[in-house]
């Protein structure tokens with residue numbers, strides 16, 4: 001059945017009451033497979049429950065209050081965001097337990113933080129005294145006592161205090177009257193660089209070893225550590241409360257992507273998202289799609305290049321310009337106007353580039369949902 005969809009699509013427009021096939025939407029558009037996404041949500045929730053770990057999904061992957069609600073319904077304890085802009089959207093959407101796993105720096109952001117802190121219970125992270133001082137100002141301005149986790153560098157070398165400096169920073173937070181020391185947090189994103197599955201496991205075990213050891217040292221200093229937050233899509237399966245970990249924060253698992261496949265951390269049938277593309281030009285073995293780097297981003301991979309075309313392994317996306325995705329086709333044929341689906345190399349970045357996603361079941365579109373925190377990465 002075909003139905004008319006207003007163009008341009010508005011993220012907040014009510015959904016048509018009927019199902020539609022994809023010819024009713026303009027490309028490029030992002031599709032989310034309902035059966036795959038709900039299975040992904042359930043699988044991680046089951047793992048966390050069985051393991052006795054709290055689940056706090058990182059919602060930067062989907063940026064959608066709709067998807068986050070599904071995660072909470074499946075058992076997640078709260079959510080994690082990266083940016084104050086995301087926290088604002090989710091707090092306004094009724095989410096009342098939010099960890100901002102990113103250092104909040106600068107007067108303007110700290111002022112916004114004070115406002116969000118009135119709407120939701122926020123947990124903040126620090127890896128330096130300067131950041132602690134900023135949070136103290138927010139606490140003073142808002143009259144709230146803010147929960148703070150000390151972020152630990154367990155090998156990614158992006159943010160986080162070096163393990164040997166953590167105890168001093170913990171003491172600094174504990175000393176603060178306006179802050180409440182909540183525990184430790186880390187992100188072992190370097191698991192993506194592991195050379196083999198054993199390498200991913202080793203990164204996770206090191207993450208657990210460092211955090212578990214720090215927890216013991218802090219408790220030996222008679223300081224309580226209510227939360228020890230670690231674990232991504234790649235490393236969560238290797239963590240347990242026996243390590244001293246209390247919480248995991250996987251993000252990508254809800255949709256997965258070809259990076260996750262390439263890191264031995266999901267199977268192909270667990271990929272929930274694709275970009276619907278239209279073939280706009282064909283010349284011999286050159287096939288050009290309307291998905292350029294404004295849709296797919298420049299992220300690429302030695303195996304899948306700029307994204308894999310679903311069900312068409314003979315088509316390789318070799319290069320992108322802004323609105324063109326240029327592929328070579330080793331056999332078979334395609335025609336101008338044909339629609340193909342491109343699987344993401346890194347799905348999280350796609351969600352900052354489109355205002356909405358279409359939920360599909362089989363070949364039909366059943367719902368359109370807003371990416372609530374679209375362009376809120378500030």
Ligand SMILES: Cc1ncc(COP(=O)(O)O)c(C=O)c1O
Nearest residue numbers: 058101187232233249250251252
């Ligand atoms: C601080 C932090 N926590 C958790 C995550 C979730 O990691 P993943 O999406 O690999 O599950 C990320 C991802 O970038 C992150 O930066």
